[in-house]
Amino acid sequence: MLRVEYREGLYLPDIDLWLDADGPRDRCVISHAHSDHIAEHRAIVSTPETARIFQHRRGEAEIETLRYFERRDYGRYALTLIPAGHCLGSAMILVEADGERLVYTGDFKLRPNVVAETAVIVPCDTLVTESTFGEPLYRFPPDVVTAERLYAAVDRALSDDRVPVVLAYALGKSQEALELLLRRGYRVALHGSVWNVTEIYRELGVEFSGAYEKYDRERLKGRVLITPPGCRKQPMVQNIERRYIIMLTGWALSKSAPYMYKDVDLVLPLSDHADFDDLVRLARESGAGRIITMHGAPKFAAHLRDMGFVAEHLAHHPGSTKGAKKQAPKKASNAIAQTLFD
Template identity: 35%
Template sequence: MPIIEYDRGIRISGTPLWLDAEKRVPFSFISHAHSDHVRRHDKIIATPATVSLVHLRFKKQEAIALNFGEKYRIDDATIELFPAGHVLGSAQIFIQKEHLNIIYTGDFKIDRNETTLPATFRSADILIMESTFGSPEFRFPKKYVIVEKMVQFIEKCFQRGQVPIVMGYRLGKAQEAIKILGDLNYQISVHSSIEPVLKIYEQHGVKFNNYQAFTGEDLRGKVLVIPPHLSRSHQIKKIYNAKKLLLSGWAVNNKVGYWYDVDEAIPFSDHADYRQLIEYVHKVNPQKIFVTHGVESFVHDLRREGFDADFFHPTPQMSLF
């Protein structure tokens, strides 16, 4: 009998446990609270921070909050969550079943962010992983280079009497930008769509400095932080003499500024880059790898590194292993 199956989501056979299920199921692990990983289920299991963030979207979602390092028994399987380094509360899941050790990463990042724990490693027989930036051109700068570029953009705006607008997803990069810039004593104005997420970060121990909610006030001498989808909104377009900076791993592509209608873009991501993906696989050293989404050519790179790897082409009710 296969241990891992797929039916619009990954399921651990012989248990009720699904992993980031794409449809409503009785019981699913939620790796993190980005909308592409969250559905309403009968019950979920996730870290306490992820549960708090999910409740912003689904207030009555029944949930088991499992701390990092705490073990939980599901039929003949034992699970444990450990940090993924992606956003607040993001977790990998370690599953022990039938003498096999399985890891499902969800989205992850090895380099340390300011507002979440970095991804950690452990050995496994089977690795189910992402490869969002699994192409060699995706090699991101060091954090200090990214911060320098952000500061240069902001200072140039201030010198020219312009309003710097920093754009990052409302969960993850927005909080990173607010943390970094607030700690550098910049005055931050935060868009209302980001503020509820920011409050949950604070409830879970992340401290921010020098920010206030954006209410359309005079922005002179302040940095406005917004999510990217608001770049072309009327509220933002009417800000006089504004310049926009996008934080995105896709900024490795020079066309991304045009796509998002921004003045500058910095390749700052909450995902692992190509180098980190390869490093991660070597540290886990699995017997079998399934790449769930991202760049299919990454599988060929893993094979050249000596690993038994396959890209996950899901079809209804397929058996993976």
């Protein structure tokens, strides 16, 4: 079987292949363009959508694109990118080498995503999976239920002459929140970073259910503002005298949520990651004989072993922080950093 190592990025030494490396590499396959999965590589392989967002965030690189389900042979191995459902262009990476099929999930979501391709499960021998929400506590309600709670909160805030401020990171969840709000006819203003990524979504063919505006502090009345979580302590949000802050994060189900988000009015469990049940579903439906977990809860591998799977947690290279970013926050002071990537 292919050896799998974590050396400041996922590395397959038998075929000299890097996946989602933390630091610059001569060549790296990237699953999606969130900042904790990309670096200033000399050359990348990704979907066309991820490549476009990578260019926006990291600048120029030598780019090779693969469309979903397009199999490309590199001699020692072949690559196929499979929809992951996490954000626009996100992909699970299927590596075929020496008769083995290995799937690296990157970040994924099996539930339908209103502005991204729905994830597809493919059979494999080895599954290397994220485990961000790999504890039984994290079983998300249906997104439609969470959306209705969002609408009710926005309605209450607007009727009370307050500005609803929705906290969601700039790539992926902001566009999902935007589409949900536009479907109900709300007027929505976007923080500059959210606006920029949303315009790229439109450039790439995503059709939203209405018009939206770029943030203008003089034109917030009657509008919902979508902004990254890190902005909630900045003047842009703090200077809104009558505000109602809504955080969208899977960590809403954490027992520590009331303390982590004590400066937020409402925390809703809208996530673009798989919850515990979907992590288990992927393990089961992939048919993998070997499962390697990473990027999250080390105990998830133990849960899988209890269910009869052959599973282990991949230890991170000493000094690497990538895996830590995906573990449940333990202190309120960590809340902003954690919600950048959930």
